[in-house]
Amino acid sequence: MSDKHMNLTECPTREEYPRPQFVRKEWMNLNGIWDFEMDFGKSGIDRKLYEGEGFTKKILVPFCPESSLSGINYKDFMNMVWYKREFIVDKVTEKRTLLHFQAVDYHTTLWLNGKKIGEHKGGYTPFTFDITAFITEGVNLITLCAKDDPREKFQPRGKQSGQYYSAGCDYTRTTGIWQTVWLEFVSESYLKEVKYYPNAAEGLLNVSGYVEGPIKGLSLTAEAFYQGKAMGRTEAVIQGKEVNISIPLNEKHLWMPGKPELYDLKFTLSKEEVIIDEVESYFGLRDISYDQEGVRINGELIYQRLVLDQGFYPDGIYTAPSEEALKKDIELSMEMGFNGARLHQKVFEPAYLYWADHLGYLVWGEYASWGVDMTDLSAVNVFLPEWMEAVSRDFNSTALVGWCPFNETWDKNGFWIADGKYMYGTRQEDSILKLIYDVTKALDGNRPVIDTSGNFHVVTDIFDIHDYEQDGEAFAKRFEPMNNGGETYVTFADRQSYEGQAYFVSEYGGIWWSDEERDGWGYGQRPASREEFLERYRILTTTLLKNKRVSGFCYTQLYDVEQEMNGLYTYGRKAKFDPALIKEINMQKAAIEE
Known part of the structure; x- marks a missing residue:
């Protein structure tokens, strides 16, 4: 490892917004130096590592401990690892606080301030915990345990080696956090996700959205732009958790391989004409x-x-x-x-x-x-x-x-x-x-x-x-x-x-x-x-x-x-x-x- 060979403060921290096709302004990047511990005996829960004591190493998130960029650079099997990080809340507000993990390999268990929040299985996709009810004003403690054994019968590992050494078509393993960790702050009701169904022949974009939280009095506005010029606008009253809208486009600019024409999008969720959520996005018009x-x-x-x-x-x-x-x-x-x-x-x-x-x-x-x-x-x-x-x-x-x-x-x-x-x-x-x-x-x-x-x-x-x-x-x-x-x-x-x-x-x-x-x-x-x-x-x-x-x-x-x-x-x-x-x-x- 580690600390005496690498100055973690001088390493890249991957500070860019981690979800570039669904962007909000209120967020906090939690990448950087975390406390870290390898748990070879899988005894961390018994030792109550989730309470934040017993960590002896530092790691640069979001790089896996097998990597040199992490500062750990440990290549052997690590069937269980632990992470710890503090963040400060100046004032508890009515906003929801969402804790996002873009990818953790493989089975994640999360604690906040010593209380178990939830679990997620899968090493390649993002998952989110609503931690609103668990945060406190001042210092808050995140502890995370990642269980990872690529030799198990049913664990998807891709090209991660199931042997000690890389061999053949398999390469160095990845354990634990390997993509951005971040906080997002949203209203009680917010636009959770959208799906785009472009129709190039007709020159329109169909959108299926999903709203989280109470829907009474909500409306959604969607606006499309091309190189800053307004291309279309649609507004709909929210009648259920799922909302389906269409945006007719004033001009057709088709996306093709090597010719990446793209439109910008802006979604605005309002409650009784007061804006409560805004999301920026983009799409390409192509069938x-x-x-x-x-x-x-x-x-x-x-x-x-x-x-x-x-x-x-x-x-x-x-x-x-x-x-x-x-x-x-x-x-x-x-x-x-x-x-x-x-x-x-x-x-x-x-x-x-x-x-x-x-x-x-x-x-x-x-x-x-x-x-x-x-x-x-x-x-x-x-x-x-x-x-x-x-x-x-x-x-x-x-x-x-x-x-x-x-x-x-x-x-x-x-x-x-x-x-x-x-x-x-x-x-x-x-x-x-x-x-x-x-x-x-x-x-x-x-x-x-x-x-x-x-x-x-x-x-x-x-x-x-x-x-x-x-x-x-x-x-x-x-x-x-x-x-x-x-x-x-x-x-x-x-x-x-x-x-x-x-x-x-x-x-x-x-x-x-x-x-x-x-x-x-x-x-x-x-x-x-x-x-x-x-x-x-x-x-x-x-x-x-x-x-x-x-x-x-x-x-x-x-x-x-x-x-x-x-x-x-x-x-x-x-x-x-x-x-x-x-x-x-x-x-x-x-x-x-x-």
Whole structure:
């Protein structure tokens, strides 16, 4: 650890507003230096750590204790950790005080002034406690316990390693708080959430809102602006907790990939003509549809030139060192000619989606499904609640083009080949995938849903495969029949079948290249030179671009992550190749664009 090696007061604290698409002026950032304790014996409750005594370390929130930025830098398993922080209330008012946690991995229990407030399970989505009844004038004490064991049967861990060391496709773990902690101050009645349903064809925005608290005498006003110019206004009397309104727009400015036109929004909640709540937001006017050819934005077929983004950082692990670093990853990707990313095995920070919206960068919303035993129906009880929270949190993102709750749902004990045939362990429970697909479609009927990326599909709007073949000729041979109206290439054809959907190669490449002299890996044999790398990249990518049936690709991956050295950038985000050379290949006209 720690304190003698790092001055925590000089480290970044992530001071930006943590919920950029739903902004209020009255809030307090609680990031910064907290007291911290590792509880290896899980005895903290017995020792009454929630009362605030017994803490021996300091940590910089919101960085996880495994990270160097946290000041702890402890890489071994920590199955239980504790946090403590004080805040001061000058005067207790009639305002409600909401305590928000953007993400804590995994099972959180919260105390305020020694009194238990509540719990939350799930390491990737925000949760809130109304602490109004528990705060006092003067000093208030927050204590938090986070239980986290990525080796448990039903704990979603994504790419966090279940072994002591990072290995293969798994990397350094994240325990406890890893996104912003903050206070928000609202009236007794306030606008709790909104959902946007843009209608680009008609030039209007439909809004579904939810009001918390008494509704008598309330009205809601919604105003839209484009570059400061008024675009539309609607007012409605609140008749129930849910309110549905439409804002006709005076002018249509369509959001498209690479052309991120956005409108600003302002919501005003009034009680008997007195303003009691104001929220600022934004949205993009765009329609999403999909058919056998691919995904369409505002009716235009978009070839998805995507890259796999794992969302890891050398110094912050799961947490970017700054908002600028989140934006920079998108810019680095676009510099190489990609127009979007699979946000892989992780629910990314809201600030990332903010910049995707503002830069016109397509993203697929995923979840950290690895670690959940998909052969047991009990997995639903763990997976579904947080997945629903993730869909709700990111529903309004303009850039989010589709959902993919699972990735490579391998059977327990995987598969092997015997006598020329695939042999499988305990198979995935297909009904889980169908249920999650159905729930996702019920929550969002507009975006396409891929049930499980790569394998094994049960019901999916887009048929995707993963193929890491490194031989360009062999790779092209697999897809060539599709280019001539022939049979569709399907991986694991004994387990999944193509049913006429748009076809998406959502993982390929992974070509290994590094100038660093250290242990690592990538897919296939490492190229002997930069020229050989670029030629391999060209052949693989051009094969997909020029196939009339392929609607998009996703290259593995944007940057190296620890021992996995198949990124186009290093882990420190240094380009391995001239970005212009990669961009030239990626920006070739695709067959479906001709």
